Amino acid sequence: MxxxxxxxxxSACLLIAACAFxxxxxxxASLGDFRLESGEVIRDCKxxxxxxxxxxxxxSNAVLFPTWFTGSSKQLVGLVGPGPGKLVDSSKYxxxxxxxxxxxxxxxxxxxxxxxxxxxxxxxxxxMVESQHELVTKTLGIPHLRxxxxxxxxxxxxxxxxxxxxTFMDKAxxxxxxPRLTSFDLLLWQAEIHASEADSAWxxxxxxxxxxxxxxxxxxxxxxxxxxxxxxxxxxDRQHFAQYLAATEQDSLHSFDTNDWxxxxxxxxxxxxxxxxxxxxxxxxxAVQARVMTIVATRDHMVNPQPALDFARLLNRPAVELxxxxxxxxxxxEQDSLGPMIDQFLAK
Numbered sequence: 001m002x003x004x005x006x007x008x009x010x011s012a013c014l015l016i017a018a019c020a021f022x023x024x025x026x027x028x029a030s031l032g033d034f035r036l037e038s039g040e041v042i043r044d045c046k047x048x049x050x051x052x053x054x055x056x057x058x059x060s061n062a063v064l065f066p067t068w069f070t071g072s073s074k075q076l077v078g079l080v081g082p083g084p085g086k087l088v089d090s091s092k093y094x095x096x097x098x099x100x101x102x103x104x105x106x107x108x109x110x111x112x113x114x115x116x117x118x119x120x121x122x123x124x125x126x127x128m129v130e131s132q133h134e135l136v137t138k139t140l141g142i143p144h145l146r147x148x149x150x151x152x153x154x155x156x157x158x159x160x161x162x163x164x165x166x167t168f169m170d171k172a173x174x175x176x177x178x179p180r181l182t183s184f185d186l187l188l189w190q191a192e193i194h195a196s197e198a199d200s201a202w203x204x205x206x207x208x209x210x211x212x213x214x215x216x217x218x219x220x221x222x223x224x225x226x227x228x229x230x231x232x233x234x235x236x237d238r239q240h241f242a243q244y245l246a247a248t249e250q251d252s253l254h255s256f257d258t259n260d261w262x263x264x265x266x267x268x269x270x271x272x273x274x275x276x277x278x279x280x281x282x283x284x285x286x287a288v289q290a291r292v293m294t295i296v297a298t299r300d301h302m303v304n305p306q307p308a309l310d311f312a313r314l315l316n317r318p319a320v321e322l323x324x325x326x327x328x329x330x331x332x333x334e335q336d337s338l339g340p341m342i343d344q345f346l347a348k
Contacts, residue, residue, distance in 0.1 A: 024050045024077045024097075026105070029139040031131060034107075040121035043114040047106045047135045048073055048099035052080050053090035055142070062142050063093045063346070064161075064169075066132060068152035069264055070256045072105050073097035085336050089343055093146060098135060100128045100153065102264040109205065109259035117259050118205030125153070125271050129160045133168070147346055148290075149173035151331055152303060153264070155295075156271055159311070163273045166289040173342060175295040175331055179273040179281065179311045182304040188225050189269050192218045196258060205259045212253060218261070219252035220245070225302040231325040285314035293345045294319040295338070297330035 027049055034045035050073045055062060065076055065088065082091035099105040101123050109120035136142050148161045148169050155177015162172045163179075178185070196202055199214035227235075236244045277283035294312040296305035298321050305321075312319040320341065326333035 024052055024074075026050055026074070029135045031134050031138075034127075034131060034134075036121055036123050036127045037130075038122065038124075042101070042107050042121060042123070043112070045101075045107045045131065047101075047131050047139075048103075049135060050074070050077065050097045051094065051140075052077070052097070053092070053094045055094040059142050060144070060146060061093045062096060062136070062140075062145050063088055064096045064098060064132065064136060064145055064148045066098045066128065066148075066150045066154045066157045067100045067103055068150070068154045069268060070103065070261060071100075071152075071154075072103055073099045079335070084339065086339050087331075087335065087342055088149065088339075088346070092343075093346065096136065096140070098132050100157065100264070101131055102260050102267065104257055104260050106131070108257070109263055110257035118262070120259070120263060122263060122266055125157055125160050125267050126164060128157055128267065129164050132157075132161075133165060145169040147171040147173060149175065149342070150177065151175045152177060152328065153268060155303075155308075156268065159273050159308075160271070162288045162290050162292060163276075163284050166287050169290050171346060172290045172292045173295065173345065174292070174308060176297050176300055176303055176305075176328055178271070178303050178305075178307045179284070180307050181269065181271060182307060184304050185302075186269060188221065188302065189265055191221050193262065193265060193269075195221060196262060202258070205262070207258070210253060211258055215253050215258060216249045219249045222252070222302075223248050225328070227327040227329055228299050228301065228325045231327060231329075234325065281311060282314060285311055288315060291345075291348075292317050293342075295322065295331070296320070297322045297324065297327060299324065299326075300328045300330070302328035 029047045031045040034042045076097040079087045080090050080095045082089055088095055102108045104110050109117050112120050148158050150158045155174035158172050158174035159179040195217040196214040199211040201207055201211040274281045274284040292315055294308050296308050296319055309319050322330040322334055324330040324333050
């Protein structure tokens with residue numbers, strides 16, 4: 001998922017000496033050897049993050065915003081800031097944008113010297129959440145969050161957060177995410193994995209050059225599910241299809257490492273917040289104490305909205321349903337209207 005980036009407003013910094021540097025400066029938190037739920041260890045684990053806004057004296061206004069699949073905290077910056085058109089207002093909240101494990105900024109197959117490529121241990125979304133909890137509590141010294149929110153895989157992490165740490169946040173906003181994938185979702189993600197594995201250049205992750213054929217096919221599969229047929233027909237006429245397809249494939253080839261793609265994809269496939277509750281979503285929902293505003297896209301072909309809708313019903317909370325040809329990209333298409341809705345929810 002890609003949403004355009006804008007530069008955050010910095011005018012207030014002119015009056016505050018502490019803001020002599022840009023607030024969205026990239027930072028790395030060192031977690032040491034980080035043990036995963038599988039028992040394996042990510043050696044010298046690092047978690048990337050950026051912060052915007054000011055933490056209040058009571059440390060009560062922090063909002064955690066993890067990345068989507070293949071996303072980075074740099075891409076989230078444009079969604080945060082004062083004024084209209086932003087999803088969260090950094091003049092009110094201290095927003096922590098955090099890079100999920102495997103995104104090429106935080107510890108990943110592509111940047112680990114000790115555990116490169118597929119020797120990098122397989123991690124889960126729960127492991128992502130655990131790494132973020134350490135970042136928030138140990139690096140930033142924040143004992144409680146106002147909210148956790150995220151889009152797509154960030155929404156999945158949000159569902160995991162409210163189950164893993166039910167008293168750690170007041171509110172949560174999972175956006176086009178899921179607490180557990182459907183068979184339709186699994187079909188999509190397995191197709192992308194199979195496309196990678198079928199390319200002889202893949203070499204079980206030990207490639208010396210990107211597996212071009214694999215990533216072109218992955219990009220095509222991904223684009224099929226990202227929006228809807230009506231959206232693609234409206235946005236791309238037949239005469240310009242070749243240019244659209246080439247641009248989409250080139251973006252996938254150059255923007256994200258294939259090994260990172262594989263490990264994050266495996267984490268998504270493994271997601272099931274009910275696993276510690278014997279597979280019962282009812283028991284998982286009963287553990288949640290945060291107030292939750294679930295946002296889904298009804299015509300989402302990439303993350304089926306039904307599990308999120310079902311979980312919202314178990315929480316006895318209404319869901320926000322975006323009905324748009326934009327499909328999984330409905331958040332980007334309706335960003336201007338979502339911002340005030342999220343701001344009102346956070347303020348209550």
